[in-house]
Amino acid sequence: MNKQAIGTRCVQGGYRPGNGEPRQIPIIQSTTFKYATSEDMGKLFDLEASGYFYTRLQNPTSDAVAAKICELEGGTAAMLTSSGMAASFLAVFNLCSCGDHFISSSAIYGGTFNLFAVTLKRMGIEVTFVSPDATEEELQAAFRPETKLVFGETIANPALKVLDIEKFARVAHKNGVPLIIDNTFPTSVNCRPFEWGADIVVHATTKYMDGHGSAVGGAIVDSGKFDWTQYPEKFPGLCTPDESYHGITYTERFGIEGAYITKATAQLMRDLGVTPAPMNAFLLNLGLESLHVRMKRHCESALEVANYLENHEKIGWVTYPGLKSSPDYELAQKYLPDGTCGVVSFGIKGGRAAASEFMKKLNIIAIETHVADARSCCLHPATATHRQLSDEELVACGVGPDLVRLSVGLEDAADLIADIEQALAAI
């Protein structure tokens, strides 16, 4: 199936019904599954047979959708989670315990930054943030004996920085640890990080994959390429018996293709229960069926809007990695040749007051904290998500007081530009 084009995988991947079975993925809205004997069920609990017993761990609807995302990324195993945050948390916590350390690009989603810097710290897991532009030497300097992984975002939300995935993968592998990539903004349609050396991919499916603002969700995909058994002392959770699962050693039983996701399901889903509702998995699949068509349109319109803004006298600056003037243009051409994403950020001359005035005048583009929706939306972080910060603090974290983040939707680009034009004319 992976030999088929990405668009075909978006439409048909994951679920292949047999004769007389439903054409669309059935919604198995059931918490539990029935068995004839306790012995049958025991085999499932011992992971000796595969099958379903309780939806907190696994559900057929969610698994079919996870299988599609697995095919999109070109991985060997995948799972869905209840949110993008849950996906990032499980992806890291599956490898790190109290006393461990990991390295992350500093250009990441604000929620993930907080998870890493504050919440994981309370669990005894330490992070070192590095610049996405760090040299190999600077990256190397961040490693410690207890470092377990490296993390970054293909296109950072909201900084729109493009990560040099190959460089980060090279340094991670030299130190015997995997690279985890949050591939939310480009989606698997525009970038497949495994092709550039990444080992694990996470998604906030809430964004473009769902694409209609319908269901919060996440996904984790394993490339199956990182050989944990080369570093058994570093990854004891995967390479030594799990006493909470009858002494199973995940790498022995499921191979390097299946160990990571099986452990995350059997151990972390069992204990933390961040599972998606089957109905939400179904809604996500409806989004995935048109992902390749929508991404193309999001990217084309965003480039048109970015070009328009760049040439407008009331606009101070525009950040969009698809623009030739972007410092990340070369990286974007390499990793994202078919398009980047639909999010553009820009600064309005006149700062905080002008930005806020501009947004009030918009008619089609709505004010929301969301991005990556079919409907265009925008946010002024200085008066919303980042309103506690002073202007100096805003500049320090890369979100100036004049910054407007615009998520270009699927409406006609000419209408969006006309909406922006009349709002700019009014300030």
Ligand SMILES: *Cc1c(COP(=O)(O)O)cnc(C)c1O
């Ligand atoms: C939104 C987002 C998340 C978090 O996803 P939720 O589904 O909101 O929990 C993580 N990473 C990126 C890049 C995001 O944009």
